[in-house]
Amino acid sequence: MGARGRRSVRKKASRVSARPADTEWPLWEVFVQEKSGAPHEHAGSVHAPDGELALQNARDTYARRGPVTSLWVVEARHITATTPEDSPFLLGPGPDKLYRHPRFYKGSKE
Amino acid sequence: MDEAERERRFQARIDAGEKIEPKDWMPEAYRRQLVRMISQHAHSEIVGQLPEGNWITRAPSLRRKLGLLAKVQDEAGHGLYLYAAAETLGVSREELVDGLLRGAAKYSSIFNYPTLTWADIGAIGWLVDGAAILNQTMLTKCSYGPYARAMVRICKEERFHERQGYEIMRVLAQGTAAQRALAQDALDRWWWPTLMMFGPPDAASVHNDALLAWGVKQKSNDELRQWFVDLAVPQAQALPLAIPDPELRYDEAASHWRTGPIDWDEFWRVVRGGGICNRDRLRARQRAHEEGRWVREAAEAYAKKRHA
Amino acid sequence: MNAALFEYALRLGDDRLVLGHRLSEWCGHAPIVEEDIALANLALDCIGQASQLLELAGELEGAGRDADALAFLRDPTQFRNCLLVEQPNGDFAQTIARQVLFDTAGAHVLGQLAGSKHERLAAIARKAANEVRYHVRHAREWWLRLGLGTDESHARLQAALDELWPLTRELVTPDEIDTELCQVGIGADLRATGERFEREVGELIAAAKLRRPPHPAFAPSGRRGAHGEHLDHLLSEMQCVARAHPGATW
Numbered sequence: 001m002g003a004r005g006r007r008s009v010r011k012k013a014s015r016v017s018a019r020p021a022d023t024e025w026p027l028w029e030v031f032v033q034e035k036s037g038a039p040h041e042h043a044g045s046v047h048a049p050d051g052e053l054a055l056q057n058a059r060d061t062y063a064r065r066g067p068v069t070s071l072w073v074v075e076a077r078h079i080t081a082t083t084p085e086d087s088p089f090l091l092g093p094g095p096d097k098l099y100r101h102p103r104f105y106k107g108s109k110e
Numbered sequence: 111m112d113e114a115e116r117e118r119r120f121q122a123r124i125d126a127g128e129k130i131e132p133k134d135w136m137p138e139a140y141r142r143q144l145v146r147m148i149s150q151h152a153h154s155e156i157v158g159q160l161p162e163g164n165w166i167t168r169a170p171s172l173r174r175k176l177g178l179l180a181k182v183q184d185e186a187g188h189g190l191y192l193y194a195a196a197e198t199l200g201v202s203r204e205e206l207v208d209g210l211l212r213g214a215a216k217y218s219s220i221f222n223y224p225t226l227t228w229a230d231i232g233a234i235g236w237l238v239d240g241a242a243i244l245n246q247t248m249l250t251k252c253s254y255g256p257y258a259r260a261m262v263r264i265c266k267e268e269r270f271h272e273r274q275g276y277e278i279m280r281v282l283a284q285g286t287a288a289q290r291a292l293a294q295d296a297l298d299r300w301w302w303p304t305l306m307m308f309g310p311p312d313a314a315s316v317h318n319d320a321l322l323a324w325g326v327k328q329k330s331n332d333e334l335r336q337w338f339v340d341l342a343v344p345q346a347q348a349l350p351l352a353i354p355d356p357e358l359r360y361d362e363a364a365s366h367w368r369t370g371p372i373d374w375d376e377f378w379r380v381v382r383g384g385g386i387c388n389r390d391r392l393r394a395r396q397r398a399h400e401e402g403r404w405v406r407e408a409a410e411a412y413a414k415k416r417h418a
Numbered sequence: 419m420n421a422a423l424f425e426y427a428l429r430l431g432d433d434r435l436v437l438g439h440r441l442s443e444w445c446g447h448a449p450i451v452e453e454d455i456a457l458a459n460l461a462l463d464c465i466g467q468a469s470q471l472l473e474l475a476g477e478l479e480g481a482g483r484d485a486d487a488l489a490f491l492r493d494p495t496q497f498r499n500c501l502l503v504e505q506p507n508g509d510f511a512q513t514i515a516r517q518v519l520f521d522t523a524g525a526h527v528l529g530q531l532a533g534s535k536h537e538r539l540a541a542i543a544r545k546a547a548n549e550v551r552y553h554v555r556h557a558r559e560w561w562l563r564l565g566l567g568t569d570e571s572h573a574r575l576q577a578a579l580d581e582l583w584p585l586t587r588e589l590v591t592p593d594e595i596d597t598e599l600c601q602v603g604i605g606a607d608l609r610a611t612g613e614r615f616e617r618e619v620g621e622l623i624a625a626a627k628l629r630r631p632p633h634p635a636f637a638p639s640g641r642r643g644a645h646g647e648h649l650d651h652l653l654s655e656m657q658c659v660a661r662a663h664p665g666a667t668w
Contacts, residue, residue: 044194053559084135166445172469190451285666286666288666402448
């Protein structure tokens, strides 16, 4: 999942335009479940002013060719994600914790 | 860790074939190049709706009308995937669109050519999408994760565009004398601009080396161009239509089709705004944006009221 | 019977062909890229439905005309679409208003036709009804956003409603062909559609805080081939390439 880090310093620097700021519809991340029972997978993002239009935009953009069983849209700012710095200690079970792996244990036939 | 060490580690990741993701450290130059490339690609898809959209209302059969409409819809969709990929690099879609509408941002120059007949739709699908597919297939291996993934999605959808274009050309080339003439005329006008789509020759290309080193591209402009020519010449012969190049010849030793000289003056002229449709394309996008402002504002106002 | 059914299929098909064509004009020019995609989606569904309906019409006529021949080689006076769908797109509010009004009646008609005694028509209607459910949802979401969004969007939607309202009577006024086909269980009951239309559109007008326009003044005429001046320009554009190459295949 690619939740984005907004680099606010850089963003301000590039807003040099003298035009009045246009409406900016919020960003929503789209998750698609192709078949019943399958996990929802991140497909990309859409811009929309609210959830109902986000869902419709997501359907038009990411479910055009089907098959899609279910669609989730989540406003990007509501996603909490790990950072690459977190990953090593937060995410990996590590090779030294074998007791979490089924292969560590002998079954009746193995 | 100092900058040099970070860059060394970054390059090692690239060389190991790892994908760079949005929150990974990356050199500022890498980030800038990708924003430029991805946003130009996005703008191209959006602007690309216009030359083809021009013929939806005149498509000569219901099947062709549906096919062209679906293709143009796909292009809008591809633009969205690509803006989404660019946004992972810390720019907003609003800024990117603003750049396009101010005339500051570039898009593929091929779309500055006019579509003059129905046959142009066939030529564009066959040649322009054919060329784009080669480029995009290569980019599925791009080192930047979101861009590579967008390319995978786009490649799946692009295949039908090219087939549809080629089928249109085949039916015309094998149709009435008038249809054959239309098809040949379209090929005459779109062949050379398509070759220019791959960009300037490697020797003259500013970004080439850096993009290859960073795994953003895997082939150079000339390599892609040659790949395309080798595919397209036999396709033209099968239609059958004549490639508008009196110097076209087959190089037996290298197993490549060699073209005559490309007019790079024309390329630069069109890139710099001197093409027939540059102004029209920009004006059309500016108009859609301006006239649509009240709609976007209404949707935003409604959402705010609902949450208040 | 077949003559009546042929006319009926033409009406259904022509409505959707002309509406789909109008919607396709937005491609590349919509207020936001997401709407380029959404409107194209609506257009594709409409034209797809039209293709099936005109194909059926051609078979019913039995004169060797297929859907393309009917779409590209008939003159304006031979078209059977309602006047509402041939109106120019106008601004986004007018396009949305047209969609909401057409679909409110259209969805009800398709729902009835899904149970038609004519198998082919029923099958086409069932698939179309499914697609139209989404059209209705999309158009009504925009109706609310425009009606309740800003003063400007509200004014534009009201203007659109005022402009198009007189053309809605045609959607729900049965003539002899409607009556004949409804009686034998093939066609829709437009009076029932009219009642549903009144109720639903009344609710939509209230929900968007709009003002109901005065009673419509236009008598239906599109079903008899008496169109306004817009259709000729629309068809001139739509048919020009096909007509320039008689007998050619594409």
